[in-house]
Amino acid sequence: NVTIATYNNEVLLAGQVPESWQKNKAEEIAKRVSNGSEIHNLIAIGSPSSTLTRMSDAWITSKIKTKFLASSEIDITQIKVLTENGTVYLMGRVPPESAQAAIDIARTTDGVESVVKVFTYIHTDKA
Secondary structure, three states: OEEEEEEOOEEEEEEEEOOHHHHHHHHHHHHHHOOOOEEEEOOEEOOOOOHHHHHHHHHHHHHHHHHHHHOOOOOHHHEEEEEEOOEEEEEEEEOHHHHHHHHHHHHOOOOOOEEEEEEEEOOOOOO
């Protein structure tokens, strides 16, 4: 069970594989097809998550995206949300304040066990 997400020339690999060589092979393939993108290989070694867990993960992602839409601090087009086995991965190119707001929302969403940030921070001059 491997999920691949891409954003702004970065690739996130998440999910589960039974053997460490499979994790390494997934990264090798991603590097080969990604044309120099930065690869974040966060695949866990273990049994694949169940269908029920994947359904729960999809529900968590939907709840977080809905909360992002309601927030005046977050531009939802700048953040990708992926949930795997209760872990929420946030990736995007955002100002630090938006990143923190997104992290706070994700952490306080029911069902979330942990939050992993894969952000590139941008700084804007406020004149």
